[in-house]
Amino acid sequence: MFADARKLKAAGYQGGMTTNWISWIQLENFSAWHNVPFGTKSNGFDGLDTVLNFNGPLQVQHLTNLYNLSKEGVFIYGGRENKANSLFTSGQVPIHFESIGGYGAMKANCKFDFGVAMLPYYPEVKGAPQNSIIGGASLWVMAKKSPAEYKAVAKFFTFLSQPEIQAFWHQNTGYLPITQAAYQLTKSQGYYKDNPGLEIAIQQLNYKTPTANSKGIRFGYMPQIRTIEDEQWEAILDGKETVKDGLDNMVRLGNEQLRQFQRIAQ
Amino acid sequence: MTKQYEFSSKGLPYVLVLPQMVIVFLFFFWPALQAMYQSVYVQDAFGLSLIFVGLENYRKLFTDPSYIDSLWRSFAFSFLVAASSMVIALFLAVQANRRMRGSTFYKTMLIWPYAVATLVAGVLWLFLFNPNVGVIAYFLKHSFGIDWNHLLKAGQAFLLVTVAASWRQISYNFVFFLAGLQNVPSTLVEAAAIDGAGPLRRFWSIIFPLLSPTTFYLLVMNLVYSFFETFPIIHQVTWGGPGQATSILVYKVYKDGVINLDLGGSSAQSVVLMLIVIGLTILQFRFIERKVNY
Numbered sequence: 405m406f407a408d409a410r411k412l413k414a415a416g417y418q419g420g421m422t423t424n425w426i427s428w429i430q431l432e433n434f435s436a437w438h439n440v441p442f443g444t445k446s447n448g449f450d451g452l453d454t455v456l457n458f459n460g461p462l463q464v465q466h467l468t469n470l471y472n473l474s475k476e477g478v479f480i481y482g483g484r485e486n487k488a489n490s491l492f493t494s495g496q497v498p499i500h501f502e503s504i505g506g507y508g509a510m511k512a513n514c515k516f517d518f519g520v521a522m523l524p525y526y527p528e529v530k531g532a533p534q535n536s537i538i539g540g541a542s543l544w545v546m547a548k549k550s551p552a553e554y555k556a557v558a559k560f561f562t563f564l565s566q567p568e569i570q571a572f573w574h575q576n577t578g579y580l581p582i583t584q585a586a587y588q589l590t591k592s593q594g595y596y597k598d599n600p601g602l603e604i605a606i607q608q609l610n611y612k613t614p615t616a617n618s619k620g621i622r623f624g625y626m627p628q629i630r631t632i633e634d635e636q637w638e639a640i641l642d643g644k645e646t647v648k649d650g651l652d653n654m655v656r657l658g659n660e661q662l663r664q665f666q667r668i669a670q
Numbered sequence: 671m672t673k674q675y676e677f678s679s680k681g682l683p684y685v686l687v688l689p690q691m692v693i694v695f696l697f698f699f700w701p702a703l704q705a706m707y708q709s710v711y712v713q714d715a716f717g718l719s720l721i722f723v724g725l726e727n728y729r730k731l732f733t734d735p736s737y738i739d740s741l742w743r744s745f746a747f748s749f750l751v752a753a754s755s756m757v758i759a760l761f762l763a764v765q766a767n768r769r770m771r772g773s774t775f776y777k778t779m780l781i782w783p784y785a786v787a788t789l790v791a792g793v794l795w796l797f798l799f800n801p802n803v804g805v806i807a808y809f810l811k812h813s814f815g816i817d818w819n820h821l822l823k824a825g826q827a828f829l830l831v832t833v834a835a836s837w838r839q840i841s842y843n844f845v846f847f848l849a850g851l852q853n854v855p856s857t858l859v860e861a862a863a864i865d866g867a868g869p870l871r872r873f874w875s876i877i878f879p880l881l882s883p884t885t886f887y888l889l890v891m892n893l894v895y896s897f898f899e900t901f902p903i904i905h906q907v908t909w910g911g912p913g914q915a916t917s918i919l920v921y922k923v924y925k926d927g928v929i930n931l932d933l934g935g936s937s938a939q940s941v942v943l944m945l946i947v948i949g950l951t952i953l954q955f956r957f958i959e960r961k962v963n964y
Contacts, residue, residue: 418802480802483821484909494803546716628930638912642822668714668721 405499405524406469409478412498419480420473421499422488426637427630428539429501429523431458434466436618437523439531448622452666456623456658459651462529468647471640481641484634489513504605505540508578520601522608534618535611540579571595580606624665629658702944709937727938736914737922737939744897744918747832751900752892755836756885759843764873766844767851777848784841789902795834796907820908824915827908831916834907835900842895843888850884851877882962890954897947919943 409420423429435442440462445454473479480497482488492500493513501523502510510518525532545557563569570586573579575595580602581587587606590596596603623629633654640650709728712721731737766776783791798806801819810816820827854877862872878885901920904910910917910925917925920943927936 481819481821482802484911490800491802496802546718548718625930625932628932631925631930635911635913638822642824642912644913668712668719 406473406478409473409499410476413476413478417498418496419491420478420497421501422480422482422491422497423470423501424482424486424488424503424506425501426484427633429503430466430470431463431633432621433523433536435463436535436537437525437533438462438529439534439615439617440529441617442621443623446616447620449616449619452624452662452669454623454662456629456655456662459648459655462526464648464651466526467637467640467651471647474641481638503539504580504602505578507599507601520604522604522611533611535614536608537618537620538580538609574602578602580609623658623662624669625661628661629654632657632661702941705937705940705944707937708933709941710934712934715931723934727934728942730935731938731942736917739914740917740919740922743828743916744920747828747835747900747916747918748893748896750832751835751839751896752889754832755839756843756888756892758836759840759888760847760881760885762840763844763847763851764877767848780844781841783838784845786838787902788835788838788899789906791838792834792903792906795830795837795903799830820912822912824912827912827916831900831903831907834903835896839892839895843892846884846888847881850881854880886954886958886962889958890951893950893954894947897943919946 405421411420413420432442435458440458440460441447442458443454443456445451448454470479474481480488480491482491482497486502486506488497488500489502489506489509491497492502493510495516504520507520523533523536543561545554549557564573565583565586567583567585567589570581570583571589571593574581574586574590581590591603636645636650636654636657639645640647645653710722710724712723712727713719762780766773766780786794796804798804799818799820801807801821804818807818810818818826820830858876858880859872862876867875897918898920900918901924904916904918904921905924908916910921919939923936923939923943926932926939930936
């Protein structure tokens, strides 16, 4: 894919590729997709004393590749979170990494046809591609409520997870369906013929049975950690740090956040 | 000649002031008290657990190198914004005060930016300077060879937010300076001219001292503005980046409190910011007001 990006830049585009969410896409999902850990203890699921370890050789290699591409002017930094969308929608950069949740906005804003594909991977890594991690809003049930309230919560969840309701929700919001039944129902309704991108996302999430590295992540103070990743990435791109130092800083500062959270949440 | 009004009813003044005091209490005192209360606790994101930690949030702040950096940066930013917007506004006011063709037009045009909300001003500047699609960024790159990328270059980001913050404030200062200039009796200035004083001498010896009440007021207002009301600009244009280069105190309060849900730390920062601005204002009233000629 990097070669294609270089070719596109040579063909006259402003740049070859860009990405949203350097943290969620290029580090968290990158690690899961290649079946390498992001943190110890099954990415935090097994305990609050988890430690970040995404500064391994594979991630260093990946970010070094992106850094080198940025020196060539092929990778263009669009800003934090989803600020890079304007680079793609304006037609300046032909390859973009974004959440499938932004599909609707892309369709509305792009005056050109575009395709949707699964995340690329380094073929020499054993076990890649594994499966990607879902991101987005969730419903939280709080502890210490009355039994009657929990009964209501259960009823609501049962209602929400019915295939018809899930299919409706999925098709009208862009959120992905949470059950196989809803997915099959949507498929049988022919929805994916007009919107193939959404099906690709579902297939990517279910590509293989998840391992301990790809079930998801559970880290306290995740917003702070992602901000730290953004800040270090900006320093790397500006040439202020090497990629290895930047990743080491991300892990070190991120671990400080984790220890603080552990203290409070215990 | 002012008439002294005497209220016959003793309670009427209090009743009249009461609605405003209710608003001040609800929107200023109560949140400030809440902030002070929350700053001595550490709580989880849902507010379910509350651990009293005394002054530890404050201690953590002042031993955190990034917070100390933010302190210096905020001072630098605020003084730069206040100074540049006041100097430029004063210059423009002096020029616009002259009798010349189109002076009304200039005055109206120079006042308009103040009507633009700070957030909108931030977005405007963001579009103009966007490294990839912005008009001014393109112009800089192709006419001057300057590689403008405020997303990655800390100095440029700082410059951009300073300019965006000052731009709007210039109009505000302009209005007050213009009014102040028009209050300077022209007889004084003419007398000085007859005595042979050049324009610069006339300005510094006569006009500027007589402007001092206005200048003092604007200094206080500008500093308060630059510490607090510049938040939307940072939030829209640079989000505190690149790295932490434009992370000023008020933005840090938002980031740590609303985004990161570290309510204890954020409240402590909020209290510190409040004390800083109160302190600055007190300093100004004590020392600079003496030099003001009313």
